[in-house]
Amino acid sequence: MDAGKLEIRSAEPDDFGALQVLHAQPKVVYGTMQVPFTSREVWRKRCIERPENMRVLVACVQGGVVGCAAVTIPLAIRRRHVGELGLVVHDAWHRRGIGAALLGSLLDLADQWLNLTRLELTVYTDNAPAIALYEKHGFVREGKFDRYAFRNGEYVDVFAMARFR
Numbered sequence: 001m002d003a004g005k006l007e008i009r010s011a012e013p014d015d016f017g018a019l020q021v022l023h024a025q026p027k028v029v030y031g032t033m034q035v036p037f038t039s040r041e042v043w044r045k046r047c048i049e050r051p052e053n054m055r056v057l058v059a060c061v062q063g064g065v066v067g068c069a070a071v072t073i074p075l076a077i078r079r080r081h082v083g084e085l086g087l088v089v090h091d092a093w094h095r096r097g098i099g100a101a102l103l104g105s106l107l108d109l110a111d112q113w114l115n116l117t118r119l120e121l122t123v124y125t126d127n128a129p130a131i132a133l134y135e136k137h138g139f140v141r142e143g144k145f146d147r148y149a150f151r152n153g154e155y156v157d158v159f160a161m162a163r164f165r
């Protein structure tokens with residue numbers, strides 16, 4: 001991906017339609033906690049009611065949203081050094097550097113501006129692309145949760161991963 005063609009910016013309320021389409025992609029649903037057939041209205045509300053402790057970035061190519069990354073700071077006052085991460089790239093745009101670019105921007109925000117020292121996430125144990133991407137950016141596996149979520153008819157396990165600064 002030509003870096004000049006990729007724009008990373010804050011998500012805006014008007015992005016809700018694009019975010020619904022992005023999060024309905026089969027591989028995105030499979031790799032996350034998204035539920036198929038989530039309505040535009042649910043996404044519209046998510047986008048306009050976004051809390052202050054959640055920051056959402058989108059990656060755009062020629063104005064179209066092709067990926068999204070988010071960091072949420074827990075409300076518990078003694079976990080203000082923590083960020084919980086999420087990351088998705090549209091199925092048609094995988095393996096073109098967009099996930100790495102989004103994660104890089106999110107890590108810069110977390111390190112240089114939000115002063116977060118522990119970034120954490122969960123990832124399905126069979127999600128090799130995501131695990132490779134996170135390990136490349138300094139995340140380590142902390143443990144495994146068995147039968148953590150239900151996915152397409154079966155229970156699946158996740159790794160807990162974290163990156164410390």
Ligand SMILES: CC(C)(COP(=O)(O)OP(=O)(O)OC[C@H]1O[C@@H](n2cnc3c(N)ncnc32)[C@H](O)[C@@H]1OP(=O)(O)O)[C@@H](O)C(=O)NCCC(=O)NCCS
Nearest residue numbers: 027028031088089094095096097098099100129130132133
């Ligand atoms: C995981 C995901 C975000 C990666 O995004 P991407 O834009 O395809 O990733 P990039 O092209 O930036 O790749 C960055 C690195 O990730 C790793 N990676 C990405 N896809 C990979 C694959 N299919 N196999 C192995 N490693 C892979 C590689 O280390 C790669 O670096 P390299 O290209 O120099 O080898 C994307 O596959 C996705 O959105 N999946 C569905 C949703 C999901 O699972 N999100 C993660 C939830 S925890």
